[in-house]
Amino acid sequence: MAPIPTMSKPICLIENSGGKPCVNEEAKKVLENILQPLVVVSIVGQYRSGKSYLLNKLSKGGFSLGHTLNANTKGIWMKCIPHPKKSDHTLILLDTEGVGDVEKGNLQNDDMILSLAVLMSSAVIYNSKAAINQDAVKKLHTMTGTYQFISEKASKQNGQDVQAGDDDHMSSLLVWAVRDFTLKLEINGRPVTADEYLENSLQDITPVKTPRTQEQNKVRKTIRKCFPKRKCFVFDFPLSDLDMSTLDQVSETKLQPRFVEQTKDFCEFILQEVPPKRLRGGMTATGSRFAHLLQSYLDVVKEKDFAILTSSFSNMFITENGKMMDKSIEVYEAKMSSQNVKSREEFEQIHKATEEEAKLEFNKLYVKHEKSQDEYQAELKAELLKKKDEVWKTCEESSLQRCNAIIEQLKSTLDQNIKENKYHTHGGLKTFINDKNVIIEEYKQKQDKGVKAEHVLQIFLSSLEPIEEIISKAEKEEEISAPKPKILKMTDRNDPTQLTQYIQSYQLPPGPFKRILIQLFGFAGHGKSSFVNSCIYAVNGGNFNDYAGEATSQGGKTLDRRGYQLTNNITIVDNRGFAKLDSTEEWEIYAQLCNCVPLNEMVSWNKSLEERLDLVTQRALEETSDVVVPVLIYSSQQSLGEELKNIREFLKQAQILTRILPFIVLTKSKMVKQSTLKDKFLQMGMENVYCIENYLQSDHLSLLTKHRNILTVLYDILDAVNFHMMTKSNLQNQRREWMSFLMKRAGSIQR
Template sequence: MAPIPKISEPICLIENPGDKPSSVNEEAKKVLENISQPLVVVSIVGPYRSGKSYLLNKLSGESEGGFSLGHTLSANTKGIWMQCIPHPKKSGHTLILLDTEGIGDVGKANQQNDCMILSLAMLMSSAVIYNSKATIDQDAVKKLYTMTGVHRFITETVSKQNDQDVQTDDDHMLPLLVWTLRDATLKLEINGRPATADEYLENSLKDITPVKTPRTQEQNRARETIRNFFPKRKCFVFDFPSSDKEILGTMDHVSETKLQSTFVEETKVFYEFILREVPPKRLKGGAVVTGSRFAHLLQSYIDVVKRQDIVFLESSMSDMFTNENRKVMNRSTEVYGNKMSTQNVNSHQEFQQIHEAAVEEAVQGFNKLYIKHEKSQEEYRDELMADLLKKKDEIWKMCEDSSLQRCNDVLGQLKSKLDRNLKENKYHVPGGHEAFITDKNLIIQEYTQTRDKGVKAEDLLKEFLSSLEVIEKVILKTDQDMSATKSKIYKVTDRFDTEQLTNYIKSYQLPHESFNRVLIQLFGFAGHGKSSFVNSCLFALSSNSFNDFAGEATSQGGKTIDRRGYKLTNSITIVDNRGLSKMDSAEEWEIYAQLCNCVPLDEIVLWDKSQEERLSLVTRRAQEKRSDVIVPVLIYSSQQSLSGEDFNNIKEFLIQAKILTRILPFIVLTKSNVANKSSLKDKFFAMGMENVYCLENYIVSDRLALRSKHLNILTILYDILESVNFHTKTRSDFQNQRQDWLSFLMMKAGTMQ
């Protein structure tokens, strides 16, 4: 509940200037608008100078700054004044005290004001205190009757039957009447027996019997009207507060010890009754009145009294209830929207389940706050359901849009490799369909495992797979056509026929399916022609013009500082390893790491890794599963002599390479147009090498295609493949060598500085 706005003293609520129509004080209205608590509204009416303000000040607990008492003969309170305080007895409620201008002021130009003020007090209040003096006589009853200007249409609305004990909804609008009889000197007796104050009041409101004259009939009508309009009644009789006139003029400022003890005790009983028994103000249908509702109805109360037509009030109440119920519906819709928007859903079924739970919560919230009036709760619920379904459609659209964005992002990342391969026609080769299916299934698997893709995940995957159907058919047809051509076995019957050699190399397949590819590993000192040999092999196997794919070395030495792989065919990859500067202990480990395929392709090779880095690299590679057939090839320039330390280091490397790969290394002597090539060949033969070739590479400055050059290059590749065929057919433990590689590298990493 919102706190009660602090006001230091009573404030005018209804301004009644006399010469102008009554109006609502906007400042007081703003105070009420900020009160969300239920109101207990107590108003006091009666003749001026009858002590009304004193009783209200007792209820508010104010001894200073309360309602003005005044002590002159002119009425001091004009219009209706209001004081707001937290209810002393009802937690979470606000007590509104209304002090009205005194009736019967001879200074008033228009005595109809008395009727208007009393009528307003009746409409606004939970309880009306009618303050009169001395006795309840016919004159006092007549004044109360004539001032109830709204009694005609109120009593018609209530339409209570004398024999009905059941309270109707409209009874909530009728205030409690508390008749306070001040300065009473009479002895409370009825027909000579003692009577209570309540019995005295009821006796005063009984019909006069027998009815004999129009006058007595009118008197009975007044009594009946009061009884019907105030079905709940209470009476308090107060003795004189004091016989001292000075004290009577300043009662709020004197101690209770100076007042008559009977008056003080009667005041306490009155105070306790009002705070304990007066209920919260309610409207038609039983809806409790809050400060904001009270502020909304103030002008309607004035209009009702002016026009003597309750339709104005009922219409205003209907508008207010409609607006408040609409606010409740909006809050329920907002609760639904917040609950739905914060959920991550991945299917329509899941969305529907959350929707149903959220609807139930929203409807329950509406049912708790719904305000009953002429429009049924079912009608509002139907409107609420329409709002919720509209909100559901909006949120579903948001879920779809968000999911589409998320799924497109995920799928875009996963299919980038497939898109690139399609663009480069890498699936339009023998075996391409199987590779395509593998890549496609990997996308599906990773896409399915990705969480929180939203409600469009399945639909988008279906669209993606549908978009691949035509492409897949084309790849399958191409694969079948090329495989039919490839299934033709190419044989080399003439080693000098370049076409036969080319067809054999391009169609080459490893003898066993357990092997992925042939890895031709090139080693040698920087600037000896490894990169040029790669370019020459690519040129010899293609029908295109020469290209410097590998990056030809300059006169200052080799350019390659990383380990690069070049695909000659689907089954053969040639690797340009980083060139050596000196085969010392720092370079040695990296040479063997490249040889054993432990260093990833297309990464920079550094000679100065720490021992921990080398061990970590071996450990990571140990987790991978590879089945490549490695063929070591040493590239050495014929322009360089081979002796001393280099001779011993190369010999040791070639012997170790044979042990690790199970294949005798190949030696390619580049720039072989020099005279010392024969002696160089002899040195390699002396090391135990059998496959030694002399070759003049294609280079950028000498790219003219010659049959002799092509034949030399193709012959080397052909002999490499024949060596692979021999070793893979005769050795059953070929794949187990991988563990030997890793053990060797671990040992080397532990012994090298």
Template sequence: MAPIPKISEAICLIENNGDSLSVKEEAKKILENISQPLVVVSIVGPYLSGKSYLMNKLSGDSKCGFSLGHTYDAKTKGIWMQCVPHPNKSGHTLILLDTEGTGNVTKGNVQNDHMILSLAMLMSSAVIYNSTTAINQDAVKKLYSMTETHQDITHRASKQNGQDVPTKDQDPMLPILVWTLRDVTLKLEMNGQPVTADEYLEKSLQDITSAKTPRTKEQNRARKTIRDFFPQRKCFVFDLPSSDKAILSMMDQVSEDKLQSRFVEETKDFCQFILEKVPPKQLKGGTPVTGSRFAYLLQSYLDVVKNHDIGFLDSSMSAMFVNENRKEIQRSIESYENKMLSRHVNNHEEFQQAHKATVEEIMQDFKKLCVKHEKSLEEYKEELKNGLQNKKDEIWKKCEETSEQSCKEIMEKLKSNLVQNIKGKKYHVAGGHKIFVTDRDSIIQEYDQKQDKGVKAEDVRQQFLSSLEDVEKIILKTDQEMSASKPMIFQLTDKSDPTQLSQYIQSYRLPAGPFSRILIQLFGFAGHGKSSFVNSCLYASGSGRFHDYAGEAACLGGKTIDRRGYKLTENITIVDNRGFSTMDSAQEWEIYAQLSNCVPLNEFVTWGKSQDERVNLVIKRANEDTTDVIVPVLIYSSQQSLNGEEHENIKKFLKQAHSITRILPFVVLTKSKMGNGASLKDKFLKMGMEKVYCIENYTMSDQLAIRSKHLNILTILYDILDYANYHLNTKSNALNKQEIASILMNKVRMIN
């Protein structure tokens, strides 16, 4: 909430020009800057009755408060205002209104008095009626005359609503009446019995029952009007402050020890009641009056008392509430925009989820802040929903534009070398298509790894691929034409020559038949080097330079959580399967599901599925048209031991892999220099494995090309192709898809 503006002294709120009243703009601007609820206390009564002194005591500032009259010349003209932080109600502002005194013989305009007093009653949470010596018929008559204007206003409103008699429940602006009786020298007694100040007030406002003359009827009507108009009443009786006239003439300048102690105590009791019991000012429906609302309604209050028509206030309040709620709608839309723009989304689904959550939050806040009046909350909520929908469309468009620009900038940087190679026709050679595809896929992989690309990431990705379709067709055709005269398989003469091995692998073609590719399936524990082996194979077989295509793990924790396929050639794909943490039954299904291609390439792998899900995957695999030669390869770190239960589980896996693929698994022992490779190799050979290799992978920190490393890796690939050829030529030894499905279905039943 906005702080209370600092006011050096009381300021005129309503100016009295004698014949007319007007709002002072300076005071109005002060109120407009107060967003806190107000407690409004006004004081009315005869001039020179000490009203300003009591208001200064409430404000706690006699020096900068209201001016006190030290002569018979009245000091207060119109209505003056003082704003202070409420001492008892945190987050509230106390507004004190000191009104022009009645009965000034120099004034002569009684109607003007009535307007000022009625205006004070309309604006206040509590009205202090300040009179002297005793509550007599004259004092009651004066207070009654002050309420006549408001009574007439209420009466007219009730007639317009088809009611005969106005009731206090119909007027939400009825203030508390606090009657302060000043300079009392007599004891509080009635009919010879002592009474309290409150009892004295109530008995003074009772109907006169002893006579039924027109005069007494008028007096009773006045008392009843006061009782009805002020359902909550309180009375304070004050002794003379001092018997010294000099002190009385300058009470704002003397200390309290110069005044009668009883008067000082009575003043403290009065202030305590006002500050503790007077509630905040409210409008219809219990809406609190803030400083800004009070300022907005000031002119309406004036119009009401001038025209004796409460409709001015009703229409003004309605317009104010509509205006406030519209502003709150605009603030809610701005808040929605800020919240949505602060969220990062990668696609339309995420955007929709963010929109839904943000709208729910905004609507809840708006429901708390929306001011209730004759226009329903649902109407405002519908207006807000429409505004949020329009803003949502703007934000989505902005997200698309921002994301598209960012993604295009990323793609332009990544594809620059590819574009130059295409212009230089470096791919228009025999074998150029594979190099083109490798470079293109490398760009896509790097692009996919970029974070926070936004909602247009996939569109820009697809635009890039689409832009290369015609170029790729030309490159492929050129490659095929230039390769047609060359032998299908390079004639290898020296297996110890890495260059010849690489050329052999690159030129390898599947023999005629139903098989579409050789699938080198890598398995092993997480973090044992599968991803590094993929990178090493791509590097050694002719990619030209080392890349972290598979994303090597930094520790034994592993990094691969999905099945990723990488093309070595058009006929050979090496698959980095998700590493397992144990070889127990909890992960056994997914291991064999990956081995047999039940889990698709390039999709996230989760451990543990229901039996129905597993059966469906097996059935789907059996119905697929693809035919692969699956070669199982176990990757195991030489730094790890192989004993006990793990030894038996690995042995079981290798046996099952052989059963499913009909190819005896290959075993690759990584990190051989730092581990016990020789001992492990012996253990795997004793399990019945024929091909066990000890190697060192290339890594991001160790990527310098070494002939012996290349030779070891290329030898593994050559032997895999050799085994695959044997498998293809031994048709009686090959399993069809239905046989694989049958084995896996049995595995499903065994696991469950």
């Protein structure tokens, strides 16, 4: 909070020149800069009665005691200090001009000033002398006449609508300070406290027999009604023959000990027990709010019209609630702008949570008045929706800038090679595709790309399609004009060289199929990504690279469906690994199998029914030219336990959907001499079961046996495809069957 201004001396708050009170603008500015809650204590009473002394004891000095019989304090003077007992609060002390100044001769002016002090205060100290007698009671009643009238009028105006706390702004604590008290605190010979003494003095005089006693009772009843909370302190003479003007200069050791103790008790009570100033509806008064109401307080006592204050409260509440709305919107915008979201779905989730936080924060600070909380909530929601659109637009623009910068950086070498026609040579298409895939992988590894990451990547890939087509066309023309390479006939399937040449030169027969998708499925961490790397290494040779992102035995890393081009006709697909292969994952697994999920997109296990149906509807309209081969990757070091039933069901369904018997590749089989696991798969009716050892980053020394085993799997897959071609499958019918299957299963599989 803003620091409290340093005030060594009081400043005039309400000027009273010529009996025309007005607000001092300099003091008002001081209050406007105080954002802390206020405890406002004022003191009233006859002039030259020592009011300023008590305020000096509360504030460590600064109020003038005067040195003549003339009233020294004109109007209302204010001193602001940090509250000694309440942290983060400000204590406002108000010293009013004394009543009964013969030079003024204007009782109405006294009444106005004193009523104003009572109206503004958390507690008002009434300073009188000698005793609480009928004269002292009558003087208090007289000097606060305007306040009494306003209080009664406010109660009638509010009627039955007044709720607990709503009229706190009209109720000040009365602290009656009786100076130079010489009586004994006794009632009918019984010792009493100062509070009991006060209450007894304000009780009705009974029995009522005369007009005079009736009038006295009316006065007492009015005071009790105006000040429902009351406290009394009595003070002995501080010192005999003491000049009050020099009281502050006398050491406490020379004052009467009882007077010193009474003064300490008084100060302790004021500082400890007087609450913060409350406004209408229970709102705590801060310096800025108090300054806002100053002129209204003054106008109320001038015009004796409480409606002035009601209107001022209403305007202030509208302003305060508006500020709270602005603050809630600012907090929302700051939190939303700081989020690094990756998708619109994630953005919407964060928006809902942040919107709820903003609403709850506003509700805590909302001030009740004529405009309902629901109306404010509706306005706040509308403003947050506008801000949401602005933040989303900023997220998109920021993400576009970052992603485009990343693409520009990564494709610089590719652009240079294209410019120098380095891909327009024999084998240039393969090199181009490898370079493109390297860019894709490096791009995906970059963090904090934002919501447009996939969009920018697809635009980049689309920009390469014409170039790739030109390179492909040039390579085909070169192949046509160049001597046909001699393709060895497969005479020995154990010969890695023949296997490699066969796979590299394999061409799909004329027909609807243009590409083979070798679909890899399996549990996370069982070696799918390593099998992809091993196939690329075995078929293409060269240096070993971790294209697919090799995982560990603790679990897989692939969360999307990635495609890797093995040859011009063969793409190997690393689908997202299972966690359980149960009903929570089953639909997404079949969606990958049926080629419903686009390549190189994130795979989520928990799509809603609507999202699943939308995906199927969208993909059903697309044409296909892919022949799908299902391959299950399973670690030889894992036994088949509870998942056996689910695996059997998956393999059976995969065969029905693709018309091809699934292939089983058992990885990590180096230490397994005799695989009982292989026998279990054979017992399921699987005919193509292979035990292999993948190449790894930590173990990629090219070995003949490893190469042959991996190439054999690929060769047998192509052989199965050749057999499948003979069935003359109708691709569109098959795709319709897939989409129908996914539609039926979309709602039945648990989420």
